[in-house]
Amino acid sequence: MKVYHLAYEPSYHSMDFHFWTECNLKCRGCYTNYEVYDFGLLDDPVAEIITRERQSPPTEFLSFDQVMEKIDGYTIKYAVFLGTEAVLDPELPKLAKAVHEKYGSFNILLTNGIRMPDLTDIDQIIFSLKAYSEDIYRDYTSRSNKSALENLKKIHAGLGDRKLHVEVVYIPDYIAKDEIEKVAQFLASIDKDMSFRIDAYFPIPGCPWRAANKEEVEEAAVVARKYLNNVVVLTLDMKRIGDKAVKVF
Numbered sequence: 001m002k003v004y005h006l007a008y009e010p011s012y013h014s015m016d017f018h019f020w021t022e023c024n025l026k027c028r029g030c031y032t033n034y035e036v037y038d039f040g041l042l043d044d045p046v047a048e049i050i051t052r053e054r055q056s057p058p059t060e061f062l063s064f065d066q067v068m069e070k071i072d073g074y075t076i077k078y079a080v081f082l083g084t085e086a087v088l089d090p091e092l093p094k095l096a097k098a099v100h101e102k103y104g105s106f107n108i109l110l111t112n113g114i115r116m117p118d119l120t121d122i123d124q125i126i127f128s129l130k131a132y133s134e135d136i137y138r139d140y141t142s143r144s145n146k147s148a149l150e151n152l153k154k155i156h157a158g159l160g161d162r163k164l165h166v167e168v169v170y171i172p173d174y175i176a177k178d179e180i181e182k183v184a185q186f187l188a189s190i191d192k193d194m195s196f197r198i199d200a201y202f203p204i205p206g207c208p209w210r211a212a213n214k215e216e217v218e219e220a221a222v223v224a225r226k227y228l229n230n231v232v233v234l235t236l237d238m239k240r241i242g243d244k245a246v247k248v249f
Contacts (some may be wrong), residue, residue: 001091003067004084006249007038011242013075015105016040017067017082017095020058024114025141027130029171030209032084036227040245045209046202046236064091064248068098070249076103082110087117093128096121113148113155124163127152131168132182136158140175149186156190165195170212170220173202177220184224184231192229199234211236 005018016038023030034052039045068224079099085111086092096107100121108124108127111117119125129148131137137145156164168183169175180198187194198221214235224231 001062001064001067001087001095002079002204003062003095004060005037006062006070006247007040007245008074008248009040009242009245012078014078014080015074015248016074016080016082016245017086019081019086019092020061021084021086021088021157022066023084024088025085025112025130025143027141029140029169029204029209034205037247038245040240041247042115043244050203050205052205054218058080064098065094066099067095069100071099076105076249078108079103080108080110081122085112087111087115093118093120104187113151114143115147116151116154116189119155119158119162122162124165125155127155127164127166129166129168129183130184132178133179136175136179153190153239155195162171163195165197167197167199169199169201172210172212172216174209175201177216177223178221181223181227184227188227192227194228196224196228197232197234198224201234202236 002019002021003017004020006132007016031049034049036058042048063244082094099105100107106123107121109117109122110126113127130140134145166187168180177187198217200217201209202211215235217233217235221231221233
């Protein structure tokens with residue numbers, strides 16, 4: 001199993017399971033090159049990461065039994081599976097099922113959608129869609145977005161009682177208002193009630209882009225709302241809600 005880090009957020013009774021796999025994207029703005037642990041452990045991730053040196057990948061991983069032992073005794077209302085790309089770990093479905101059955105948790109999966117995940121024990125999918133335009137997506141990730149777009153459609157079609165939430169990062173002068181409008185149009189062609197969030201980009205060492213400001217992110221949201229009924233934003237001035245996370249492993 002590729003779980004290398006566990007973090008617990010007491011206010012939400014949320015356990016974050018971090019996986020380290022060889023991701024199927026090579027995103028230019030991937031923060032895991034500079035922070036391998038949970039953002040909830042940091043007082044100010046935006047300020048701290050920009051000053052970082054590139055970090056080495058983790059070398060210590062937990063087995064399935066070790067993960068279950070580490071989380072024993074916690075109240076887990078939410079289980080969050082994330083990392084470089086959690087669905088690439090073949091033991092993810094086993095872990096999701098075990099946590100579901102033992103804790104009755106609401107299981108949340110963060111994915112880039114390149115590979116169709118096993119959703120049997122997943123209650124919500126947070127789908128990170130980097131861009132709609134093929135050329136921008138390929139420039140940012142080094143691969144085509146065709147499988148991501150098709151898988152998003154398939155996931156939506158097979159949702160059942162599950163929830164689907166799509167996110168895109170607003171990067172000034174790159175993945176900006178015009179591109180986010182294309183994303184919104186695509187999502188609306190599937191479901192106008194699709195949950196959609198626009199996240200403000202914050203600078204990462206080695207990347208050429210400045211931070212996205214609140215005004216331009218909100219302007220993009222206004223455009224997206226012409227097509228979608230459920231659009232929110234995450235801007236850099238927003239403060240932490242709830243307790244600071246604690247490191248379990």
